[in-house]
Amino acid sequence: MPEFLELHSKTSKLLRAAADAAVQRHGLRLGQDYLLAALWAADGRTPGEIAASVKVTTPAVTKLATRLAEAGLLERRPDARDHRLVRLWLTPAGRALQQPVEEERQRLEDRITATLTKTERAQLLKALAKIHRALADDILTP
Numbered sequence: 001m002p003e004f005l006e007l008h009s010k011t012s013k014l015l016r017a018a019a020d021a022a023v024q025r026h027g028l029r030l031g032q033d034y035l036l037a038a039l040w041a042a043d044g045r046t047p048g049e050i051a052a053s054v055k056v057t058t059p060a061v062t063k064l065a066t067r068l069a070e071a072g073l074l075e076r077r078p079d080a081r082d083h084r085l086v087r088l089w090l091t092p093a094g095r096a097l098q099q100p101v102e103e104e105r106q107r108l109e110d111r112i113t114a115t116l117t118k119t120e121r122a123q124l125l126k127a128l129a130k131i132h133r134a135l136a137d138d139i140l141t142p
Helices: 003-024 032-041 047-054 058-070 092-096 098-112 118-140
Strands: 074-078 086-090
Touching: 003 098, 032 047, 032 058, 032 086, 032 092, 032 098, 047 058, 047 086, 058 074, 086 092, 092 098
Parallel strands: none
Antiparallel strands: 074 086
């Protein structure tokens, strides 16, 4: 296997496990924090709007939203103008998770990058952004 792909795959698996453990401390599973983050940024979005912003399918958002609604972290309400649409709104419990979850994620990032210099960290972020753009362009263009 090519060196980059192998190292990235191993690192990605470890990172996902660490991120999942971090959000589990707040009663969430990995992925649920991304849906909440989308609502922390702009509450009252439709599942389709959220799906487009985080690059997942609308059914995936709907499934996550169902679990978060059952946990009392968000609620579904019909759109004020178009009752065919459903909008997702944070509950007070969902809003209250923002600071602790964001702090948890920052602690994890700080721990993961602790051995990097400021310059190395900046270079890593720049390189990952380039790789992300290249993949997104490749996937999104026929």
